Amino acid sequence: MSSAVPFDRFDLKILVHLQREGRCSNVDLAASLGLSPSPCLLRTKRLQECGLIRGYGADIALEKLGDHVTVFSEVTISSHRPHDFRKFEQAASTYEEIVEWYNVSGGYDYLLKIVAPGVGYFQALMEKMLEDDIGIERFASRIVLRQSLGRRGYPLGIIANQKRWE
Known part of the structure; x- marks a missing residue:
C-alpha cells in the first residue's frame, strides 16, 4: 500500500525547507541545514531521483x-x-x-x-x-465562497514520524 522511500533527518529538513522556499539556491539550502553544499546537492538530487521531490512551481495569486x-x-x-x-x-x-x-x-x-x-x-x-x-x-x-486557510505544503514532520502514533 505504501511505497515509502528511506530518508533521514537531513533529508526531511531538505524537504521541509524546499516546500517552503523552492527557489532557494543550494548554497542557501545547505547553510540553513548546517551542511556543506556538495552533500546537500547530492541529497537533493537523490530525493528528486527517487520521486520524493516531483517538481517545483510558483504559488500563483x-x-x-x-x-x-x-x-x-x-x-x-x-x-x-x-x-x-x-x-x-x-x-x-x-x-x-x-x-x-x-x-x-x-x-x-x-x-x-x-x-x-x-x-x-x-x-x-x-x-x-x-x-x-x-x-x-x-x-x-x-x-467556494471564501478560502479561510491557505497552507502551502504538507505536514511532513507528522507524516514522516507517523510510527510514533501507531
Whole structure:
C-alpha cells in the first residue's frame, strides 16, 4: 500500500525547507541545514531521483489575474468496473479546469476541485462533461465562497514520524 522511500533527518529538513522556499539556491539550502553544499546537492538530487521531490512551481495569486470561482464537485459514476474508473480518470485529466481529483470512499466516487472564470463557465463545463459521456451518473457541487486557510505544503514532520502514533 505504501511505497515509502528511506530518508533521514537531513533529508526531511531538505524537504521541509524546499516546500517552503523552492527557489532557494543550494548554497542557501545547505547553510540553513548546517551542511556543506556538495552533500546537500547530492541529497537533493537523490530525493528528486527517487520521486520524493516531483517538481517545483510558483504559488500563483489567482485573484490578481481576474475573477474566478473554485468549485468542489462530488461525482458518482454510473458503473463501478475498473474500466469505468479508468475511463472517467482519463477523461477528467483532459479538462484543464479540473486541477485536482480524488477517488474517495463514501456516498460518491470522486471529489473534483475545479477552477473556472465564473459560475456560468463552470455550468457549461459540467454540461460538456455530461455530454461527453465519460460515465457521470450524477454530481453535486459546492462553490467556494471564501478560502479561510491557505497552507502551502504538507505536514511532513507528522507524516514522516507517523510510527510514533501507531
